Amino acid sequence: MDSITFRFNDLPTELALLILRYAAQTTFDQAEKYDKVNCPYSSVLTLCLVSKNFRRAVLPALLHTVLLPKPRNVRVFVQALLTQEAYKQASSDLHFDYAPHVHKMWIGLDGGNLTSADLLADPREYALQPSERPLAINLLTPVMLAASSLALGWTSVDLLIECLEHAWESRPATPVNEEHPRLPWNTETLTLSCGDPINRTKWKCLTDTPQGSAFLASISHLLSPTYLCRDNPLQVYRLPEWMKTAPLASFKSLQTVILPYPCTTPPINLRALVTTGVDMQMHLLTLPATLLKDPNNGIPKAIKVFDDIIGPGEEATRSDGTRLQVSEVLWCSRSGWEKVWAWML
Known part of the structure; x- marks a missing residue:
């Protein structure tokens, strides 16, 4: 009997997309040990390398939950945003708008340190030049504040404060027929990772500004990883x-x-x-x-x-x-x- 050859390209487009999105999902298995080779995103990253069409199909799965536990992870992510901006300016097929697909974001301690603290750091750490920070904040703001669930180490709250200020100043004017202005963020669940009592002065950076107080007032669920x-x-x-x-x-x-x-x-x-x-x-x-x-x-x-x-x-x-x-x-x-x-x- 002759063998039957079946190619992935022979599948209907809708079915092929379902398979790709299923394969790209990550379970964040608590029992699994993650490293540079075996990470929660390993499957979707591999699929991104197959072709431009595969990449575009699975990137939403990659961006649904963004984990940035260390400063270098944040710097790499911001560099990816800078790259996407370059793609956009060049009208490249590789350009992909991250913000509509980000639902959850975790930023660990010292996530606001976009420049390298070590002058001898490996350039692969993707440290940003100080002159690049305004553009980085401009690009990070809509992505970070698109998340309905946002988790922050307390030493990364400064990054949130900068993004809130940028979003507040850049928000469009409220239409005349609307009673309340639209908030320039989607965040409803806030996770704060704090061990010791938080300095009240730092809280004031949120409570004493219109954007900070509006942000806190919009939060409906608060989580603390502190036991x-x-x-x-x-x-x-x-x-x-x-x-x-x-x-x-x-x-x-x-x-x-x-x-x-x-x-x-x-x-x-x-x-x-x-x-x-x-x-x-x-x-x-x-x-x-x-x-x-x-x-x-x-x-x-x-x-x-x-x-x-x-x-x-x-x-x-x-x-x-x-x-x-x-x-x-x-x-x-x-x-x-x-x-x-x-x-x-």
Whole structure:
């Protein structure tokens, strides 16, 4: 019997695109160890090299969730935006508008350091010249603020402040028939990675500017990768320290707060556990923002979690009527929070 040769090109275009987009998806598997060779984007990056048509078909999958955990990752991403701008100016077929396809973005600590801190750094680190920063902010702003879910290390908030200022100054005039101006961002879920209390002066860079206060007021979900710490065996957990300085009253649209806590009491100090990068089982506790905000802007020092009542993936109502929800069990390590965030939220 003669063998039948079937080529990918023989498929209907719609079916071929479905296959490509499925192959390009990333699961952000928490159990998988990522490196330069085996990264969450390895499949889609390989497909981008096949042809221009393949590249255009799978780039939305690459851009859906953008993880930039280190400053060099941010610099490389900004260099990609500069390249796209050059393609645009040259009317190249390789030009691709990133902003409409970015839904989630994670920027780790010191993400605003677009220039290299090491004068002897390898040029492959893609450090930018200081003169390039205004153009970089101009190109990064619509992409970063297109994300409905934005995660930031606290030392990268300066980058957010710059982008908010640029977006606010560049926003189009409000049409006469519109009562409220359109906000130049899509962000609804904000994740702040903070360990220690946050300097109030830095908060003022957001609360004391029209764009910063409007941004905070538009956030509906707030997440902290900083763990709740257990005070005693009765499931009472201390809230993250940074929340004691957070102006929660400025989050006028805030509906829910999501906080992680260990499933069991860790054998050593949580800070030491995170530093060593040891994996541990975690839950994500979702609670209403009203539990953390009161008319006097006070913040409770601790919160009661009913592990014996709330099972993984379940909800329960406290005696005061507050509804709490606990996620399924997650595995988390020092370098794994961005994968938990990308997978769960």
